[in-house]
Amino acid sequence: MTSIGTGYDLANSIFSPDGRNFQVEYAVKAVENGGTSIGIRCKDGVVLAVEKIVTSKLLKPGANKRIATVDRHLGVVYSGMIPDGRHFIDRARDEARSWRDTFKTPISTADLASRMGGYMQAYTLYQSVRPFGITAIVGGFDSTEEAPVDGEVGSGPACGAGGKVAGKTHGGPFLYMIEPSGLYWGYYGAATGKGRQAAKAELEKLDLGGPGGPTLTLEQAVKEAARIIYVAHDDSKDKEFELEMTWISGADGPTKGCIGRERLSVGEKALDEDEDEEEGKEEKMEE
């Protein structure tokens, strides 16, 4: 980096003359060293997966979760500095809760992504703080059905809550990725961390976009996510890792609209196949 030593990388609140915020760019470097995280938005749900690098044999297998539940229908996974990610999740939970306090209804994935994007962006503005060293992937399933208001006592009007357009679908699976700059986009499939290049290449091969929406089902996506984490893993850099995964479907799917509630038998099987191919690697399947 030629700009090092010019003084423009010492603080957040100063642009370099060519219009860059170096602190943010360094934060992106921190992300690029973290274990790979991916998210897949499929026809009937969202899958989140992370390559959790095992830094010590003294750590309990399966402990120290990397994927977090933010609300019943929302999950977050991130690559980069783990303490930053923990704080990000604390904040996301607070946002989800205060949304419920105010509106008596669950926060939509888009609104959470917006609020968390704003939160991360605020950490690029001030001298007194540094940007988040994480890129977070937010996945959720917004209810497609008439959801009861929190704490409602009766059944409400028989015609439903209103505000819905006939013939239009409401809710569904959503996936967002938020970068250290606060930038966030909605994605069909998202990857970040060390193995993001390989993971993105694999994600692009899947049928996730298209005019009719993704054809990939949740069960297939779980298999693919597990496979992609293995493909993106670089044996020469890290020997040991655990695969951590979660998924969410709509109310009519296996998780009943709640993140990670149900084990998918296909997930376990897909992993067994992977394990045969990738001998000698530790892997652990979680809900």
Place this chain on the structure above:
Amino acid sequence: MDHRPQAWGRPRDDVYGAYDASYLQSGGPKTATQSPIVTGTSVIAIKFKDGVVMAADNLASYGSLARFTDVKRLRPFLSTSVVGFGGDVSDMQFLTRHLNELAIDEAYEHESSPTSSSEDDPNAPPAGQLNAANLHKYLSKLMYRRRNDFDPLWNQILVAGFDSASAPFLASVDLRGTTFTSPSLATGFGAMLAQPIMRRYAATEADAARLTREEAVKVVKECMKVLFYRDARSLDRYSIAVVTKDGVELSEDEQLERQSWAFAERIKGYGTQTV
């Protein structure tokens, strides 16, 4: 001499003239809920060998007015427990929202836990998740605290589910924070009218452990019928929940069946009868 306590420590009117109280605050002390406003009547529950059955009608009364007739007073918690609310409906609403927060907190810790659901029993709740006994303890502390603030939540609550030894659990807490447990429990009018009937079937824990699910449901339905006959703040539409190890089965629109009002003819002494 004016002996009324209000006059104690005040200048005597007969000596100093009428006391000018205009500078005193007229608001009186801070008051909280003095009485419930919109209320639900009895909640009844009985243990059986594999779990607990609970029922409550779907009515919220405004005084003697049957104001709301589709009120859900049985609330599942984490699909392992049921909480039934008698008493003030807005306090029930506050508590259900609070319990909803609590359930989401639980999801942070347990829903994605690898130690959840032991291999042999996929339906078992995640280890360490709040069970009904924990929930009842929590609610009792909450109710007692609010009582001590002189701002009680005007409810009597039944909590049904399982304790940490996976045995059926049923307990009550009221607006004073009083707790008790029994093989069968009822709140409000049900404590007088339904409890004796339920005790006929489950007087002791041993009796309850012999009761089948069908018998328990039958007893509860019979009690709901008696309550509708004799409790003027009740309704013939009710909710019934069965908690077993497999989860909570909640039906929120049941109708009382096979009513017989023949006994009513023999009731004398009310209204305009001239006997």
